[in-house]
Amino acid sequence: MSQKIIKPEGMELIEYLNDGYAICNKCGAVMDRREDPNGGCDIYACPSCGWEVDEMEYEYEDDEEVEWASSVHKSYGGDIPPAGCRACGGPYPHCKTSCKLFDN
Incomplete structure (x- = not known):
């Protein structure tokens, strides 16, 4: 059974972030939270691209730089x-x- 991958955009993205969901900085999918097998802090893992990050090191980064004419x-x-x-x-x-x- 495959997991549904959610990639929110626009207002939906804001709502997911406000609700405490982790969003992948690589592809924009909602990340899964799982327990660290080594006993450390939990890990966020992206079901879409596979990117992983420790819960304590995660921060959503909007890397889109907009130049304002x-x-x-x-x-x-x-x-x-x-x-x-x-x-x-x-x-x-x-x-x-x-x-x-x-x-x-």
């Missing part, structure tokens, strides 16, 4: 959207009042 920068009123907003694709900055990422 002056015309794009002006369209956001000089305010560069955070990486999560770029992934969501919502109507930034008009979505700030309804988005839980901006709750204080």
Whole structure:
């Protein structure tokens, strides 16, 4: 029986990260958590590409670097959207009042 591989994008990605799921930095799939056979901390393992990382060393990295041309920068009123907003694709900055990422 094969396992279903989930590769969330956009708002779904934000929801998975907010819910505490580990996302593979190599291919973007939701990672499995398993016990370390050597008795250390748990290990996250990607069911899609096989990448593994210790739970304590894991950090989701959005390696997409966006260059902001002056015309794009002006369209956001000089305010560069955070990486999560770029992934969501919502109507930034008009979505700030309804988005839980901006709750204080």
